[in-house]
Amino acid sequence: xxxxxxxxxxxxxxxxxxxxxxxxxxxxxxxxxGDPSSAIVEELERVSGQQxxxxxxxSIRAIFGNPHANxxxxxxxxxxxxxxxxxxxxxxxxxxxxxxxxxxxxPWTLLLVGATTVTAFAIGTLLGVVAGxxxxxxxxxILTPFTTFLSSVPYFWVALLALWVFGFVLGxxxxxxxxxxxxxxxxxxxxxxxxxxxxxxxxxxIVFSAFGGWLLxxxxxxxxxxxxxxxxxxxxxxxxxxxxxxxxxxxxAMLPSFTGFAMALGHVVGGALLTEIVFSYPGIGYLMxxxxxxxxxxxxxxxxxxxxxxxxxxxxxxxxxxxxxxPRIRARG
Amino acid sequence: MLKSWKVRFGLGVLxxxxxxxxxxxxxxxxxRANDFSAISQPPSAKHLFGTTQFGQDVxxxxxxxxxxxxxxxILAALIGTLIAVLVGVPAGYFGRAVDNGLNFLTNLFLVxxxxxxxxxxxxxxxxxxxxxxxxxxxxxxxxxxxxxxxxQALSLSSRDFVLAMRMVGEPHRRLIFFEVLPHLTGWISxxxxxxxxxxxxxxxxxxxxxxxxxxxISWGTMIQAAQQQSAVLRGFWWWFVPPGLCIAxxxxxxxxxxxxxxxxxxxxxxxxxxxxxxxxxxVVEA
Numbered sequence: 001x002x003x004x005x006x007x008x009x010x011x012x013x014x015x016x017x018x019x020x021x022x023x024x025x026x027x028x029x030x031x032x033x034g035d036p037s038s039a040i041v042e043e044l045e046r047v048s049g050q051q052x053x054x055x056x057x058x059s060i061r062a063i064f065g066n067p068h069a070n071x072x073x074x075x076x077x078x079x080x081x082x083x084x085x086x087x088x089x090x091x092x093x094x095x096x097x098x099x100x101x102x103x104x105x106x107p108w109t110l111l112l113v114g115a116t117t118v119t120a121f122a123i124g125t126l127l128g129v130v131a132g133x134x135x136x137x138x139x140x141x142i143l144t145p146f147t148t149f150l151s152s153v154p155y156f157w158v159a160l161l162a163l164w165v166f167g168f169v170l171g172x173x174x175x176x177x178x179x180x181x182x183x184x185x186x187x188x189x190x191x192x193x194x195x196x197x198x199x200x201x202x203x204x205x206i207v208f209s210a211f212g213g214w215l216l217x218x219x220x221x222x223x224x225x226x227x228x229x230x231x232x233x234x235x236x237x238x239x240x241x242x243x244x245x246x247x248x249x250x251x252x253a254m255l256p257s258f259t260g261f262a263m264a265l266g267h268v269v270g271g272a273l274l275t276e277i278v279f280s281y282p283g284i285g286y287l288m289x290x291x292x293x294x295x296x297x298x299x300x301x302x303x304x305x306x307x308x309x310x311x312x313x314x315x316x317x318x319x320x321x322x323x324x325x326x327p328r329i330r331a332r333g
Numbered sequence: 334m335l336k337s338w339k340v341r342f343g344l345g346v347l348x349x350x351x352x353x354x355x356x357x358x359x360x361x362x363x364x365r366a367n368d369f370s371a372i373s374q375p376p377s378a379k380h381l382f383g384t385t386q387f388g389q390d391v392x393x394x395x396x397x398x399x400x401x402x403x404x405x406x407i408l409a410a411l412i413g414t415l416i417a418v419l420v421g422v423p424a425g426y427f428g429r430a431v432d433n434g435l436n437f438l439t440n441l442f443l444v445x446x447x448x449x450x451x452x453x454x455x456x457x458x459x460x461x462x463x464x465x466x467x468x469x470x471x472x473x474x475x476x477x478x479x480x481x482x483x484x485q486a487l488s489l490s491s492r493d494f495v496l497a498m499r500m501v502g503e504p505h506r507r508l509i510f511f512e513v514l515p516h517l518t519g520w521i522s523x524x525x526x527x528x529x530x531x532x533x534x535x536x537x538x539x540x541x542x543x544x545x546x547x548x549x550i551s552w553g554t555m556i557q558a559a560q561q562q563s564a565v566l567r568g569f570w571w572w573f574v575p576p577g578l579c580i581a582x583x584x585x586x587x588x589x590x591x592x593x594x595x596x597x598x599x600x601x602x603x604x605x606x607x608x609x610x611x612x613x614x615x616v617v618e619a
Contacts, residue, residue, distance in 0.1 A: 017441055024450075031554060032457040148592070152530060152584020154537050155558060157577035164565045172425030174596055220595070223602055270448025274538055278560070288449070292456050304453045311446045 003323055010319045015311050021308040025301055026078050029064045030071075036297050037064035043091050043295075055088055064297065087305070088298035091292065098302035101287060106306065108178055109283035112199065113272045116206040117265065123207065124214030125245045125257060129250045131215065132222025144219060155271030159205045159278035166201055173201040175279035202279045207230035210268050214257060221253035228252070255326055261318040269311055340593035346586035350579070354400040362393035364550055376571055383571035386562045394555055395575045400553030402533050402580070405467045409532030412471025414525045417478030422517070425486025426509055436483065442476035451535060456545045462546050463536075470535045471528075478524040485520055489513050523594060526587040533580055535598070552576035 029036040037060055044052050044060075051062075062077040063086075069077070087098040131140040167175045179185070180194035225231065226249060234244045273285030280286060284303055291299035367388040376383040382391035424435035436540070454469050489495060495512050503512075533552075539545050540553025540558065559565075559573040594601045 013437075013440065014444075016437070017444055020441055028453065036457070118432075136607045138607075141607040145589075148588045149581060149585045153581040154534055154541075154577060154590060156541055157573070157580070158537070158558065159444070160556070160565055160573055164568070164570055166566060168566060220602060243462065266444070266446040266448070268539070269446050273448065274541060277542070286453065287513070289542060292452065292544060295456075297457075300453050300456050304449050307446055307449045312444060315444050 007320070007323060010316065014316045017312055018309060020077070021305065021312070022082065023075075023307045025308075026075055029297065029301065030074075035065065037061050037066070040064060040091060040297055042250070044089070044094055045099065047091065047094050047211075056095075059086055060088055060298070063301065071264070087302035090291075090299050091296045092294045092299070099299050101299065102284070102302055102306055103328065105282060105284050105287045108278070108281065109272070109285065109308075111267060111283065112203060112206070112276070112283060116203050116210065116272065117268050119203075120207045120210035120268070121214055123255075124211035125250075125254065126217050128215040128218025129222050129245060129253065132219040132253070133245050133249065135223045135226070135228060140219070147212035147215045150214065153209060153273075155206065155209045155277050158209050158272040159202070159275045162201055162205045162208075163278060174198050178282040198279075198281075202275055202281055206268070206272050206275055209271060210264075213264055213267070217256055217260060218253060221256055222249055225249045225253045251325070256320070258318060258322045258324070258325060261315065264319070265311060265314055273307075337596060339589040339596070343586040343589035343593065346582055347590070350399055350583055351397060354403040357396045357400050360396060362390065362396055364389060364393040364397035366390070366393075382575055383447075383569075385558065385572055386564070386569070390569055392557075394550060395579060397550040397554070398576055399579065401463060401549055402467070402536055402553065403583075405463045405470070405536040405551065405584075406529040406532035408464070408467035409470035409535070410528030411472065412468060412526050413475040413528040413532070414477040414478060414521060416471070417482055417524060418514075418517075418521065420475065421476065421479035421488045422509060422513065425483040426490045426505075426513060426525040428490070428586035432483070435479075439479045439483065441478050441504060442473065443480065445473075445581075447473050448535070448538060452542065452544070455539055463549060463551075466536060466539060467532065467546055470532050470539075474528060474531050474535070478528065479580045481520055481524065482517060485517055486513055488589055489516055519594060523591045526591055530584045533583060537576075537580055551565060551578030552580055 001299045009012065040060055041052055041091075043056060044056070059081060062074070062081040066074050066077070085099050087102065089103055090096050090098050093101060127143065131143050134140060163175065166172045174180075178195065178198050179191065180198075182281065185191060228249075230248050231244060235241075239248075273283075273288060275281075276283045276285030277289045284307060287299065288303045290296070370388075372384065372386060374387045375382060378437045380390050380392065384390055385394070403467065419614055420439060424432045424439070430578050431514050450473050450578060451469055452475075455466065456470075458465060490513065495508060498508055513549055536545070536551060537553035537556065539569075541557045543557055543561075545551070545554065553576075555576040562569075564572045596606065
């Protein structure tokens with residue numbers, strides 16, 4: 001039963017966090033110097049060469065601030081707007097709604113970040129266990145300083161280097177984009193192949209930059225569990241070394257990796273956004289880059305809100321996994 | 334502590350870059366001078382690190398970049414560490430309602446993706462100088478440190494010496510600053526180093542996105558300029574490799590110092606050092 005109490009508490013926390021993210025998203029444009037909503041309307045009129053329709057004007061004011069309404073009333077309008085899935089209209093791609101642009105880009109980023117996070121976590125954790133289990137061995141003495149260096153390198157710089165070596169010098173991978181533009185989109189073999197071909201290098205650079213953090217944490221935790229009594233007992237029982245390492249030491253050492261997941265995930269998402277820009281990958285990061293370059297405030301706000309909510313959801317999932325992994329939650333609550 | 338080669342190496346590198354940032358302007362290197370006889374040249378005797386597309390010396394830019402990047406890194410770390418202390422220590426020390434509130438705040442910032450948050454705020458105040466950038470990075474990058482400090486202050490506040498001083502009737506202010514805080518200096522300095530790398534990396538990310546003032550020179554703006562001029566697709570590797578390597582070196586150095594300090598304070602980790610393992614094996618075999 002305690003397990004459910006734990007889950008309910010976490011769920012409550014994430015709901016509160018989501019509410020905080022929405023309030024933050026509401027307050028930011030209103031706290032900023034100048035008046036973003038008028039700036040956006042002016043920009044829209046300049047770009048389109050005509051007066052902004054009354055409906056669009058209302059939606060922009062609801063999201064970015066209405067000089068004629070008090071803050072509470074504005075918040076009500078804002079939440080109503082969000083509930084309808086309206087994130088405003090993109091200035092650069094007028095009159096395409098931000099929600100449409102974001103939902104087009106989202107699958108690309110989810111695929112890239114999801115696949116690389118899981119891969120990096122698996123590789124980092126496994127290598128970390130091996131390095132920590134035989135701490136001080138040659139494997140550990142070479143791998144650990146090397147990963148210290150790796151985890152200090154900016155993602156986008158690794159991406160630039162990879163693009164230069166594999167794309168430019170060797171010519172193995174395409175230089176930009178997420179798919180072959182000449183092929184019709186859809187689940188055809190050729191198209192999927194082109195997606196994989198374009199995605200392999202961005203994915204590889206993210207995994208390369210991200211696994212080090214998990215490796216170091218896991219290594220240091222394994223070092224401290226190796227001398228625990230239960231590990232000694234398992235060895236005395238004559239269990240195979242692999243079983244002792246993975247089922248006894250690693251399982252206990254892994255818990256902090258899961259509680260630290262939130263911090264690491266934010267880091268990986270940030271790095272992945274920058275990596276997308278280097279490769280002109282058609283995901284959220286590239287959308288955000290475009291928005292920043294052209295001061296497309298509606299797009300910035302929409303992208304930020306969606307990234308935050310997605311990261312919160314991913315953290316909730318990590319917490320659920322934690323309950324499965326740690327039976328003590330049941331007793332401790 | 335200086336016995337650990339990790340600490341010595343790390344501190345050496347950090348001191349080198351701090352000195353470079355301080356004396357940089359005194360060196361006979363002008364990062365903005367354009368040498369039109371050498372455009373996009375690979376490293377040579379005249380330009381040790383090569384030149385950019387604008388005929389600027391990459392070595393001179395890297396030295397000037399040290400100043401720009403380190404300034405933001407150190408300022409951001411100062412601000413972040415200060416907030417972490419102000420939030421984390423009272424949360425752990427007072428517990429109860431104070432803890433509930435502050436801990437919620439900490440967890441909130443912990444689960445928020447920080448880079449997009451920094452990006453959007455910096456996006457509204459585009460083209461600002463290093464001070465504002467450092468302030469924004471510091472304001473959003475304190476949560477990890479605050480969590481660690483909270484846990485430490487929590488365990489310290491119930492130790493005998495703190496309880497004893499509380500019985501004597503010392504005010505909370507004195508207890509926090511003279512009894513609890515001195516025991517946290519190790520954690521706080523580790524946090525500062527961590528914050529500094531974070532600040533340098535975040536600045537590089539922001540500069541890469543073109544949000545910082547393009548007139549100032551940092552390692553991030555160097556990489557951004559290289560990216561904008563398609564240095565990758567034209568094979569000008571000497572333009573973007575040095576600034577990235579410098580960031581990586583500083584990051585490695587700071588992590589090494591923290592690792593070394595960990596080993597000193599945690600004997601289990603110290604036993605895992607290669608030198609110790611090899612020495613023990615020799616003794617056992619002999």
